[in-house]
Amino acid sequence: MPTASPQIALTYFNAPGRAESVRVALRLAGQPFEDRRLNYADFGALKAQGALPLGSVPLLEVDGLVLTQTAAMLRYAARLGGGELYPSDPLQALIVDSALDTFNDTLSNALLPSLYERDMEKKLAMRVDFAAGPLARACAYVEGLIARSGGPFLLGSSLSIADIVIALQIGQIEAGGLDGISPSMLDAYPHLKGLAAAYRAEPRIAG
Numbered sequence: 001m002p003t004a005s006p007q008i009a010l011t012y013f014n015a016p017g018r019a020e021s022v023r024v025a026l027r028l029a030g031q032p033f034e035d036r037r038l039n040y041a042d043f044g045a046l047k048a049q050g051a052l053p054l055g056s057v058p059l060l061e062v063d064g065l066v067l068t069q070t071a072a073m074l075r076y077a078a079r080l081g082g083g084e085l086y087p088s089d090p091l092q093a094l095i096v097d098s099a100l101d102t103f104n105d106t107l108s109n110a111l112l113p114s115l116y117e118r119d120m121e122k123k124l125a126m127r128v129d130f131a132a133g134p135l136a137r138a139c140a141y142v143e144g145l146i147a148r149s150g151g152p153f154l155l156g157s158s159l160s161i162a163d164i165v166i167a168l169q170i171g172q173i174e175a176g177g178l179d180g181i182s183p184s185m186l187d188a189y190p191h192l193k194g195l196a197a198a199y200r201a202e203p204r205i206a207g
């Protein structure tokens with residue numbers, strides 16, 4: 001049975017990747033957690049031992065129970081923090097989940113093969129396809145959702161778990177962190193750039 005103050009450990013690579021949003025959401029919830037960071041050898045060893053239920057990370061261990069799926073972890077962190085980061089209204093929650101899955105699931109999975117590609121020429125060719133296809137579609141879709149609310153965040157003035165995921169990924173592109181993806185491609189998406197800027201300026205993030 002869960003306790004009032006759960007013992008939590010988050011396991012991921014020593015990188016932002018999929019886990020950074022969960023780290024941020026747990027911090028915003030005021031929830032202490034052990035931040036377990038793996039190198040590739042550690043990851044391989046855990047996988048070989050069968051310690052990763054789906055063969056992947058992040059993992060969230062709550063009072064000894066090992067769970068997977070980033071989006072579920074984010075919703076859990078939001079509930080631990082009193083629900084501020086996840087709306088109770090069904091339609092608002094649907095919008096948050098839809099944008100969250102678009103960036104955390106669809107986009108991350110589409111990017112993954114090029115992250116693993118070692119041949120730079122092939123990697124850059126994959127990135128051209130990624131930018132023109134999944135990235136452009138995801139950006140246009142979420143741009144429209146932010147425009148609908150008036151921004152700066154997905155639902156307007158209040159930060160949600162989807163904003164954390166989107167802002168971290170847009171921030172990576174703005175910083176030139178993805179080979180072959182020019183930060184200037186974001187000029188077509190002023191609301192996404194505005195969301196990332198508002199996230200960085202948010203006192204709970206910036207402070």
Ligand SMILES: N[C@@H](CCC(=O)N[C@@H](CS)C(=O)NCC(=O)O)C(=O)O
Binds near residue numbers: 057
């Ligand atoms: N649906 C899962 C996907 C997790 C996932 O694909 N994790 C990647 C790292 S970002 C991984 O562990 N890849 C290594 C592998 O599959 O061998 C989630 O959202 O947490």
